[in-house]
Amino acid sequence: MVVRTPAPSGTRDQAGPWLRRLGLLAAGLVAGAVLCAGAMIALTWPTQQTLYTDRQPATVAYDDESSHVVAFIRYHSLLEDTYRLYAGRDPSLQYGHFIDVGFAGAADQPVISTQWTREGVRVRFGTGHELFIPAAAFVGGR
16 A cells, blocks of 8 residues: 655645746747737838829919818728829828729729819729719818
């Protein structure tokens, strides 16, 4: 018969808690790295890329006496690319009149010409599509 005697209470294996702490530290470092990488990605997306810009010619004037611009903009995010046509007087393209552009080929064959008239601006795409933006939609700061 073999008799086993329990170890004295003060002589527990000291490697167990140390390894547990090291494992928690490693898991925390990995989680921190993943969160940091995610934050960096989130800060850089979505991106905005102006594919085409045209300024109102001096021969065309509107009632607000401002200089206007039309632009075709690509918005790239983690999930998709979207496209918008902008018309307005803000050169930063942040405030004005926007139209979502969703027809096929808009990215591959973007704007080929614009025609400014007193009534508005006509935008022609390489796909054959045309969009007309009435002056009332972008004149006066809209």
